[in-house]
Amino acid sequence: MKKTAMLLMLLGMISANLFAQQSTGSISGKIITADKQPAEGVTILLKNTAKNATADNRGAFQLKNIEAGKYTVLVSLVGYKDLEQEVTVTPGKTTDISFELVQTNKELNEVVVVANKNSFKTNRVSSSMRLQSSILEIPQNIQVVTAKLINDQQIFDMLEGVTRNVSGATRIEHWDNYARITMRGSNVGAFRNGMNVSTTWGPLTEDMSMVERIEFVKGPAGFMLANGDPSGFYNVVTKKPSGRTKGEIGLSIGSFDMYRATIDLDGKLSKDGKLLYRLNVMGQEKGSHRQFDFNNRYSIVPVLKYLVDDKTAITLEYTQQYSEVNVIGSNYVFAKTGYATVPKSFTNTENNIPKTKMNDRSILAIFDHKINNDWKFTAQMAYFNYQQEGSSMWVAGFDPTNDSIVQRTNGIWDILGTSKMGQMFLNGEVRTGAVTQKILGGLDISNKDYYHDFSQSGNLGGPFNIYAPVYGLATPPTFDRTKNVRDRGVRYYNAYSGFYAQDELGFLENKLRLTLAGRYTTLKAGDAYNGDSKNSKFTPRVGLSYSIDQNTSAYFLRDESFVENYGSDWQKKAFDPINGTNMEVGFKRDWLNGKWNSAVSAYQITRNNVLTIDPEHPVYDNNGDPTGQFYYRQTGQQKTKGVEVDIRGQIVRGLDVIINYAFTEAKTTKDSDPKNVGNQVPGSSKHVQNAWLNYRIDEGALTGFGISVGYQYQVKRSPWYVFDGSQYSLPDYFRMDGSLSYQKEKIGFNLVVNNLLNKYLYSGGPYADHYYWQAEPGTNARFSVSYKF
Known part of the structure; x- marks a missing residue:
């Protein structure tokens, strides 16, 4: 009977499929x-x-x-x-x-980036990257995480799994609501629309409801954007008007009392189609696998674009993100005996701590003018205002006679910060005989002024047993906020100005491309402890790219970087900037006429003036007693060598994949302590391998049904905050996720289950005489419904 039923079901599906094909x-x-x-x-x-x-x-x-x-x-x-x-x-x-x-291929780039959400793979960078060539022709490893991929994986912010889609990119532990991304052996810069928005502890991570795509650029790119680490940066491109009237509503529910709603409206405000708009709104309430913890957020992002004529456009974008949490640092766990010795649900916090509130507001203005068919001028300015009122959690230490007893502390953490940025650049193309030239030149300035008040703190209750916690007895300390944060906070200031130029010369009908570029950068930095510093340097760039055929290219790159080095030595003398050199070779290929592509790169990065501990100069407290910490000196050097492989796109009909692997050998080559030479660089992972596979049926009775599965695998992880090497290394990391989805015309359903194997996953490091770490949730799910109109 069962066999008969199964046969009838199979025949029914075949019949339905044949009928669908015929009709x-x-x-x-x-x-x-x-x-x-x-x-x-x-x-x-x-x-x-x-x-x-x-x-x-x-x-x-x-x-x-x-x-x-x-x-x-x-x-x-x-x-x-x-x-x-x-x-x-x-x-x-x-x-x-x-x-x-009616457009030329060169003019098409911005339109494609705004409109294309249909694939895991793209061959074009956004206009905020300044470049006029396709990804295939650029002599650098650039990986793009599309909106389609973000939606498929139900990623809601930069703290959730974006890095799995890029070779060698990992997110390591950090304060709540801030994403610390590591690639090629060091922390990379956070950019938004081509502007460096990185701050001392920020920025507040972007909600994905406002994001069109995320571009990961491997290696230095100061020649085209802004000063940044030689490992690279990620560029968040926000949604802009597409010129087409459409909209989408999304509703999500999930584990730990997560409720989320989004709306995306896109259209025209004038009959002549010159005034366009885009509005993205998000609201979210979300609990946590930890007791008392939560993260409630909302964001509002309206954008206006006015097409003055067929040559000139003006864009205005306002962003407001708000977040409130129990306390910053609630995700940190501490123990004396080792990692993962308390449950994933454990917390050091209490339910009666006043909420920490964060307000992140920004304004972006863009002016685009097409001078003629060959030349285009762009100017953009941004103003960011960040305000935070709240507190942070840490521990004062463990009882020397009892490894179970810790003293919790709660300290004020208020912030007032402003960032002002401006960029002007000119893109053009000329032809001299058989040689084509793609020319880029511009000015880039930035000024960031932040005040942090963490001067007040107190014990959170008495001794606390981490293995037998009792909550509800502790009273949080009170803080004096009668003065403005400018008057009571520590000032962190940095600014830069840069002039850059690049010429990409094309030979042999543009099959061979030689890139010559340079940037002159002036850095300014200062804080209440160190005073001000100012440094300038010219950094050159040489790249070579050759198209073996229409779908295949190979490249070579040599580039340099020049970035701030915060802090001062025991004489209160500010440190010189970090100088970095990158050499890279790579091979790129599009397959099946661009349905999927592959990229392989090998590189070596050298960083000089890296800070190392100064053992001859310990830090003393106000009573003249040693604190156990030391000043720093800039005698260090780090070298990172690696190989990266990225595959993305539709391999066969209906099957989209992201597969990547990175081997990273990041070592300390010079240090004030000879024992540290040869150690793995803090925060790096030697092997990182990820995959995400999505199969969607596009015909027959099951049309629109999709299934996805993916994993993240990291081997030989080094903690971000580590003193002397491998004995503190973290265990290997393996996480598997999956999803089921269904798309029927304008309505879509998506169920994602994360950490299918319910593993205890964490990142952290040693600290003083104990360990700290942040635990991820066990198996958890979220279900989303979307409607397009």
Whole structure:
């Protein structure tokens, strides 16, 4: 009987599939630009339906499983008139159409980035990256995490799994609401829309509801954006108006009393289509696997774009993010005997600690002007204002006679910070005989002024037993806030100005590309302890890229970096900046006309002027007693060598994948303590391997059903805060996640389950005579429903 039932079910599915094939048809076609180049990356839509497709490297596209009838195929481009074509779909047949855009291939870049959310893979960088070439032609390893991928994995902010999609990128422990991302042996800079928004402990991590894509740039890139670490940076690109009227609502529920709602509205405010808008709103309440812990957030991001004419556009963007948590540092756990010795749900906090509130506001203005078909001028300015009122958690130490007893402390942590940034740059293309030149030049300035008050603290109750905790008896200390935070806080100040120029020379019909670039940077830094410092340096860049064929390229790069080195020595003398040198070779290839691509790179980075402990000069307290800590001196050097492999895109029909691997050998090569020479650099992992596979059925009775599975694997992890090497190394890390999804026309469902194996996962390090770590939740789930209109 069971066999008969299974046979009938199978026959039913086959019949349904055959019927669907017989009653539906397809639309295929090709899109080219005004200069007769394939319009790769353009999104094609079937009007009044949820059907869409993306043109491949040849400009080809296909829309499948369309019910018979008459339709309008639409190509909508920001700042230009929509292109429409009427088609008739016949059952069992394919209708062929074609489009020719009014833009050249060069002009198409910004439009594609804004509109393309249809794939795990893209071949174009955003306009905020300044570059005029495709990712395939750029002599550098750049990986893009698309909005489609972020949505598929249900990533809600930078603290959740974004790094799994990029080779060698890991997130290590840090304060609540701040993402500390490590690549190639060191912490990388946080950028937003091409501007360096990194601060001493920030910035407040972006909610993904406002994010179009995240671009990870490996290696230094000061020539085109701003001063940054030689390991690279990540650039968060926020959503901008697309010129097409549409919207999406999302609702999510999940483990630990998580409730979340989002709305994304996109359209035109004027009949002539010159005034465009985008509005993203998010609200979230979320508990935690730890007692008393929570993170409630909201964000509002309105954007206006005015198309003055066909050459000039002005964009204004306002962002407000608000977050409140129990206390900063509530995710830290401490123990004397080793890591992971208390349950994942353990906390040192109490339920009666006043909430810590964070307000992050910013304004971005962008002016774009197309001088002619070959030259474009862009200016953008941003102002950030960050305010925080709350407190942090730590421990004063353990009872010397009892490893179970700790003294908890609660300290004030108020912040007032402002960041002002401005950038102006010129992009152009000229041809001299058989040589083409893509020219970039510009000015980049930044000024960040932050006041932190952590001057007041007190014990949180009496001695506390971490293995038999009793809550509800402790009273948090009170703090004096009668003075403005400017008057009671410690000032951290840094600023830079840079002039840069780049010329990409193309030979042999642009098959061979030589990049020559340089940047002159002046750094200013200071705080209440060290006074001010000022340093300047010219950093050159040389890159070579060769297209073996239309889909394959190899490259070489040598670049330098020049970044701040905060702090001072025992004589209160400020440190010189860190100087970095990067050498890299790589190989890139698009497969199946761009449906998926692969990138392999090998590199070596040298960092000089790295801070090391000064054992000859200990730090004393106000009573003249040693604190157990020491001053620093800048005699250190670190060298990082590695190999990275990235694969992303649609390998076979219906199967999108992200597969990456990184081998990173980051070692200390010079140190004030000879015993540290040869040790692994803090915060690095020697082997990192990730995968995410998504299979979606695109025909038959199960059309729209998808299943995903992925894992993150890290081997030989070094703690971020470590003193003397491998004896404090963290255990290997393995986490597996999965999801089930269904998309039916305009409505979508997605169930994601994280940490399927319910492992005790954590990151941390040794501190004084004990250990600290942050534990991730065990198995947890979130379910989302979205509706597009």
